[in-house]
Amino acid sequence: MKTRFAIQTMLVLSLLTVHSLITGSALAQNATDTLAPMRTKAQLDPSDLQALGQYFDAAIEALHSRITDPKAARRYLNTIAADYNHADNQPAFRNAYVEQLVQKTVEQLSSADVPLATTLLMAVKQMQDIRTLVVYQSGLSSSIDAVRLLSFSGLESIRTPLDNSTNELTAVLSLLEKQLAQEKSTIILNRAYQLLSFNAQKELQIRILVAGLKRRLDSYAQTGSIAEQIDLTLYNRLLNFRASIGAADRGPLINLLAAVLVHYTHRYIYSDLSQSARDNLVVAITQAEKLLAELTEIKPESGGLTSACQSAGAERQQNIKNALFKWVGSAAAPGVLNGNPWQVPVNAGLTLKFDEQAQEHHNEETGESPTSEEPNKS
Numbered sequence: 001m002k003t004r005f006a007i008q009t010m011l012v013l014s015l016l017t018v019h020s021l022i023t024g025s026a027l028a029q030n031a032t033d034t035l036a037p038m039r040t041k042a043q044l045d046p047s048d049l050q051a052l053g054q055y056f057d058a059a060i061e062a063l064h065s066r067i068t069d070p071k072a073a074r075r076y077l078n079t080i081a082a083d084y085n086h087a088d089n090q091p092a093f094r095n096a097y098v099e100q101l102v103q104k105t106v107e108q109l110s111s112a113d114v115p116l117a118t119t120l121l122m123a124v125k126q127m128q129d130i131r132t133l134v135v136y137q138s139g140l141s142s143s144i145d146a147v148r149l150l151s152f153s154g155l156e157s158i159r160t161p162l163d164n165s166t167n168e169l170t171a172v173l174s175l176l177e178k179q180l181a182q183e184k185s186t187i188i189l190n191r192a193y194q195l196l197s198f199n200a201q202k203e204l205q206i207r208i209l210v211a212g213l214k215r216r217l218d219s220y221a222q223t224g225s226i227a228e229q230i231d232l233t234l235y236n237r238l239l240n241f242r243a244s245i246g247a248a249d250r251g252p253l254i255n256l257l258a259a260v261l262v263h264y265t266h267r268y269i270y271s272d273l274s275q276s277a278r279d280n281l282v283v284a285i286t287q288a289e290k291l292l293a294e295l296t297e298i299k300p301e302s303g304g305l306t307s308a309c310q311s312a313g314a315e316r317q318q319n320i321k322n323a324l325f326k327w328v329g330s331a332a333a334p335g336v337l338n339g340n341p342w343q344v345p346v347n348a349g350l351t352l353k354f355d356e357q358a359q360e361h362h363n364e365e366t367g368e369s370p371t372s373e374e375p376n377k378s
Contacts, residue, residue: 035097039088044096052096056104060120067115073122080123098131106138109147117147125154130161133168140179145188152191163198173204180208181215190230196237202244209238210249213256220263226277227264227284235287242294250295251342257292258328258337259348261285261305265324266350268309269317282309292327298336301326 033039034055038048059076066072083097105120112120121139124132132154139151155162155172162169176192183189193212196205213234219225238245238253245253264285268278286306293300300306300323308316308323329335329346337344 033086035083035093036088038096039086039093040090041092042090043092049096049100052100053104056100060104060108060116063119064116067113067119073115073119076119077123077126081126084127084129098127098129101127102132102135105135109135109138109142114144114146117142117144118150121147121150121154125150125157128157130158130165130168133158133162133172137172137175140175145185148183148185149188149191152188152195155195159195159198163200166200169198169201170204173198173201173208177204177208177211180212186228186230190228190233193230193233193237197240202241203246203249206238206241206245206249209234209241210253210256213238213253213260217256217259217263220260220267226267226271226273227281231284232287235284235291239287239291239294242291245295254292254295254337254342255344255348257288257295258344259350260288261292261324262328262348262350264288265305265320269320285309289327296337296342 035052038044038052041048044052059079063072063076080101084094089097101124105124108120109117117139121135124135136151136154136158139147139154142148142151162172176195180189180192183192189212193209196209198205212230216231216234264281267273268281268285273281286309289300289305292298293304302308302323304326305320305323308319311319325333325335327335327337328344328348329338331346334346335344338346
């Protein structure tokens with residue numbers, strides 16, 4: 001599965017490289033402009049629309065027949081760019097052109113193979129036209145990883161008009177909320193979360209991001225995965241929205257972040273990680289703690305986990321444990337999040353090796369029984 005996605009991703013990157021070569025100049029136009037009679041019309045008649053449809057059918061068929069030839073993809077992309085940006089285009093022609101291209105592209109996406117589907121998407125994406133939205137909405141439900149990835153890139157290309165179109169933006173975000181709950185690729189999820197920085201509909205975007213963080217925490221527990229770029233994207237986007245996070249989302253998010261820090265700290269101390277993985281984990285700890293501090297308006301003592309991870313020598317592990325306990329508490333003492341108003345369970349409800357050690361140390365100092373059970377009186 002990963003190999004297939006890697007191949008598809010390389011294909012998308014290749015197409016992006018091809019796209020960077022497009023200038024939209026007269027060089028991209030055919031020697032004979034078969035659409036010339038329509039371009040200057042104030043209104044297109046049914047025969048014009050039929051001719052446009054046939055034009056796209058022929059262009060897509062030609063592309064499909066030579067899809068393994070990079071020149072064929074470049075020719076198609078260049079043709080669409082030149083057609084759309086032609087100086088003679090009147091509104092009637094441009095509107096009809098976009099409508100026909102969108103219709104033909106959506107028709108093809110459901111059955112197209114990877115090279116054809118991604119080329120069709122690239123052609124639409126270069127137009128940066130809000131009317132192409134339906135293409136990306138269709139692409140998001142594709143079974144092809146590369147098509148879903150490129151559809152998010154397409155949404156990025158119409159970010160500004162989308163942000164100014166309340167109904168369209170709401171529809172897109174509602175679709176994302178549904179689709180991302182099923183998405184398994186962290187590469188695609190990361191691209192989707194990067195998209196979430198619209199000025200409108202902030203509450204819905206926050207809800208999607210919080211759900212994403214919850215899925216990441218579940219992934220930590222189920223697969224033992226560690227911090228990746230997707231986690232940093234989630235923290236970054238939530239930090240950007242922090243002023244808009246209301247009480248209904250703030251409490252659950254703080255509980256999630258506490259659990260995330262418990263997991264990160266446990267992995268940092270007890271897992272056999274490469275140096276690069278350990279460095280990435282420190283970055284994730286720093287970002288997660290920064291978001292937690294912003295949301296709770298609590299400044300960590302002595303720099304918190306961020307400083308503890310950067311401390312040197314044999315005391316580093318203990319410094320990290322102590323910094324975490326200041327937040328989430330331990331069996332020996334409560335932390336700042338355990339009381340009102342957050343009521344986070346000790347250790348965020350998770351059991352840790354070093355929490356068991358803290359309990360043993362507490363029992364040794366106080367003489368308390370290691371369990372809460374009554375002594376056997378028999």
